[in-house]
Amino acid sequence: MNISFLTEPNRTSIAERYRLGDSDVNELFGKHPSQDDDWVERAANLDETISSRADLQQVTKALRAYQEKLPYYAESAKSLDKLDQANCLVVVGGQQAGLFGGALLIFYKALSVVQTAREAEKRLGRPVVPVFWIAGEDHDFDEANHVNIQTSEGGVRRIRIERPEGPRLAVSRTSLTMQHWETALQELAAQLPDTEFKPALLERLQSHVTDAPSLSLAFARLLADWFGSQGLVLLDADDSNLRTLEGPMFRELIVRNSELETALKAGESQVQSRGFELQAETATGGANLFLNHDRGRLLLHREGDRFIDRRGNVSFTLDQMLEHTDHCPDRLSTNALSRPLMQDFLLPVLAVVLGPSELAYWAILNPAFQEFGMSMPLLVPRQSFTYLEDNVTKLLDKFSLTAEEAMSDWENRKSEWLGKQDEWNLDLKFQLVKQQFIDLYEPIMATVSSLQSGLATLAEKNRDKILEQMAYLESRSVDAIAKQHEASVRQWDRIHQSLKPLDKPQERVYGTVHFWNRFGTEWLTRWMEVPYEITGGQRLVEGKTNG
Structure with missing residues (x-):
């Protein structure tokens, strides 16, 4: 090993x-x-x-x-x-x-x-x-x-x-x-x-x-x-x-x-x-003891001179509790x-x-x-x-990934790898188109806003809807790239499921x-x-x- x-x-x-x-x-x-x-x-x-x-x-x-x-x-x-x-x-x-x-x-x-x-x-x-x-x-x-x-x-x-x-x-x-x-x-x-x-x-x-x-x-x-x-x-x-x-x-x-x-x-x-910070704060009046009872294992508290559970199932005096230790200690637990x-x-x-x-x-x-x-x-x-x-070692070698990177930064590493498979530079093209659209749309927004104040909000919503549709198309395009590399994506997931399942x-x-x-x-x-x-x-x- x-x-x-x-x-x-x-x-x-x-x-x-x-x-x-x-x-x-x-x-x-x-x-x-x-x-x-x-x-x-x-x-x-x-x-x-x-x-x-x-x-x-x-x-x-x-x-x-x-x-x-x-x-x-x-x-x-x-x-x-x-x-x-x-x-x-x-x-x-x-x-x-x-x-x-x-x-x-x-x-x-x-x-x-x-x-x-x-x-x-x-x-x-x-x-x-x-x-x-x-x-x-x-x-x-x-x-x-x-x-x-x-x-x-x-x-x-x-x-x-x-x-x-x-x-x-x-x-x-x-x-x-x-x-x-x-x-x-x-x-x-x-x-x-x-x-x-x-x-x-x-x-x-x-x-x-x-x-x-x-x-x-x-x-x-x-x-x-x-x-x-x-x-x-x-x-x-x-x-x-x-x-x-x-x-x-x-x-x-x-x-x-x-x-x-x-x-x-x-x-x-x-x-x-x-x-x-405390792992768990102790309760005031907590006895730090349980009683095994027909109604379950009951957590005990001190209230005055008695030992009780919060739901009122039991109430014992000190002497009664001590009788448990002598005659039936199996009713008690820590x-x-x-x-x-x-x-x-x-x-x-x-x-x-x-x-x-x-x-x-x-x-x-x-x-x-x-x-x-x-x-x-x-x-x-x-x-x-x-x-x-x-x-999993072989898969790590395939993707030039260390086990520690796979456990601490798997999502980013996977995204970076997937991005490198984009021979069309989709990320750059979408960024460019979004910015060009925003630049072209600005004068229109300024004009309609001057016509009527209520149109400014409508223009913003219209712009955001168009950007949202562009983002949707981009995500579908990324999915298409991932589908072309489906076997490799499954291998990335296999690494994660082995080393850090459920995160x-x-x-x-x-x-x-x-x-x-x-x-x-x-x-x-x-x-x-x-x-x-x-x-x-x-x-x-x-x-x-x-x-």
Whole structure:
């Protein structure tokens, strides 16, 4: 694989400035992965605070029970054995589940978690386990229920499972039927281009859903297939066995809820004082907790001495909330801002792999960690890639275009190329005729305007209509030129659809399953050959394939 760095389009974002080691931004986080001493310091801090976290052996027991639902890989089993060791640390990265593996960025995040754990283990000389935290407690089904592929015709097609009727439960608690899965698989089979790898791909996906699992569980099974051989351990945040162990931290989040809000507001002020906009502003009185209820996953707020939801479904006193933590902690769940604290309570988190948006909201969390007697783990920017297919490389060469130009300036480059195909100089001729017409028409406009004031407006409208018709003829002429070069225009569109589909980064649109279908499982495994970059960054990967 040939690999080169790409220019980050937003170099002033908080995530990019952090990635590049800007000292002003780094103060928000406390540590940076590029600093060797920070890794040692974080490990030492975790050793000193082991008694304040959940019992790691009990956590490991819960994770073992969950892995039994997934395809077995000896390397993942070895990772669980490591977790039983008192000196083991973890690298965590998480995401909402995605249908059939979801977007490429999820694959890249799991890859980053595995590579970061491997690098940290070498750096520290002690066991470090990669853990992927599936946000199964999230109730936004529409974020998880789809995957995009490129069809045989070159367009982007979304395969999705419609949310079942009923309340908006956590994704891991949303029951799906075999009919849901069969319909999704049938559509995927119909839309994926036929390749030598397609039958085995569909068969493997079918094997994951024979028991009509939730979206989260099917997703975990696929991630296990992709990264189990690399020792990745899967965790569902909505796992009832883990919830039982989280009760003490839920108690802290409830008892000190107003202090949590104050700390988050302090974090927001620190971010804003450096000239950054907030990723999402915290709501006044927000408890930063959810309650799993028959009517759905309800966001809780504090109103006086009670915890309520805005629609009036529930209202609990402090004591009633604390009873939940003792007797039914699985009724509670965290949100995006309290989840990092729970994560740090549950596991010895050496480092967390985060995408750009996640880094932006983690920027406000340092005061919250300190409020709860914790310190921020190392934050490792997720590695980001654009994959350049062989046939697209040939098209770029044909049009003397770089991949970066194709992604950042495709429309202008395409227009310039199309203009060069105009052997009649239509653009120049139309410009000349328009100007000549305007010059000839000016005296007429002046004359009729002097005859009657109302005729001035009529003359302007008449002129504009004639110019509009000229523009229409010009556009039809350009279309005629394009039609003469229709095959080449389609090739320009093929470049764009591959590198920046829907005008978005490739990794945010296409699913991993799209490339798996084109190039087989070898394409998946070869990513482990890509050199690890501890501070991430956008890279272009050009690989020779057999597809």
